[in-house]
Amino acid sequence: MAEAIVITSGKGGVGKTTTTANLGTALALMNQKVCLLDTDIGLRNLDVVMGLENRIIYDIVDVAQERCNLKQALIKDKRFDYLFLLPAAQTSDKHDLTEEAMVEMITELKKEFDYIIIDCPAGIEQGYKNAVAGADHAIVVTTPEKSSVRDADRIIGLLEQEEIEPPKLVINRIRNHMMETGDMLTIDEIIQVLSIDLLGIVADDDEVIKASNHGEPVAFQPNTKASISYRNIARRILGESVPLQSFEEEEGMMAKVKRFLGMRKH
């Protein structure tokens, strides 16, 4: 049974698009048929992160307004046979897309794919409503910052009014050393406030920025912290039970000696 999952956050810049691209890639790595939907009309990014910008001919608004059919607008990924992208429009207005059109498109896509992952724009207006319209599940992305958690809380409140299952949480950009010193909200604090299930945590990893600048999602790399995180989340979406990753730094020889001499606290 195909599932449509919307990735949302309320606040901008917390990593919705990155999460969408990487979960899509990770699910494709596990031999799932995946379609990514960018609903951030006017500010499309997902195609850039996926490195598919140069292949766009038609976009989601063209499909909604029947200037082309759905198959024509889908862009096949460079790396996988069954990873597709339906890009957002760059020149249209978000009101050119309606909730009904979205539901229709997603119903159509469900026949073909296992997972449809919808990248939601920031904010809570029409764009958000469009993105949520056809979704069965929602993933709320937040960072360990108060403003981001506040917006996530607001979005969760709005999602509760929709006819979808309770949203799951992804905490992005975790900096372990700041959590340890108390300068950043801890995972427990965030979960306590938001009181929804945690789907996964992702470390703040430079590789993510490097990878998205190359148009190649980090989840594709074998062994960086963030890529493991995203693949773990994908495995949990598929129903596997995977323990949470620990972001503690491996201790070097010098650190061990220093700690032994009492010069450094763990």
Next chain:
Amino acid sequence: MLAKNQFVTIKGTRDGLTLYLNDTCDVDRLLEELDHMLMSEHFDHEESLVTITVQLGKRYLHTGEREKLESIISKRSHFVIQSIESDVVLKEDAIRWKEESEIRTFSKTIRSGQVIDIVGDVLLIGDINPGGTLKATGNIFVLGHLRGTAHAGHTGDKNAVIMASYMNPMQLRIADFFSRSPDYESDGVYMEGAYVEDSGKIMIDRLHVVAKKRPDLSGFERSVLNG
């Protein structure tokens, strides 16, 4: 001419006079007789002020009738109406009393941007998150974390209280008073309640202290008496 004391019975008590009015006869005749009785010379006009309690029995007076009754009594300058009591109330009043005295229980997380408005007392099983607001005309009890805003007695009841199993609010409001959290980061406190002190300041103290300040917190009578 009506027979004397047919519909009205007067009893003298230490606190003044109680008028028992028959509840089965016609209102106009009743008031006429009352007027007549009070006019008679039984009542010494030299006396100091007399307080009057009127017992209507199972009769409900609508506003016009009530005004008439009041004017008949207060026409005599040494009579002061203390109360007019009836054994019956309007359904809508009864429902309002019930609503105001009821404790509404509901379980959810009040999230940022959400405002819940309740008539009567409210027991929330869940949290109020930062940015969320819970308003009630009565008391607020939170079985969870109060991190947002709570407004008790928002129609003006200064005696309302806010109690929470974990109190770390952004703002507390009771009637027209409000207080906010300090500007520095602070840990919350467990099992505390807020009330308005006589000086008009909102105070937070342990639950049993607050309960002592508001002894009528328990019991149904409180709301009925206030109603």
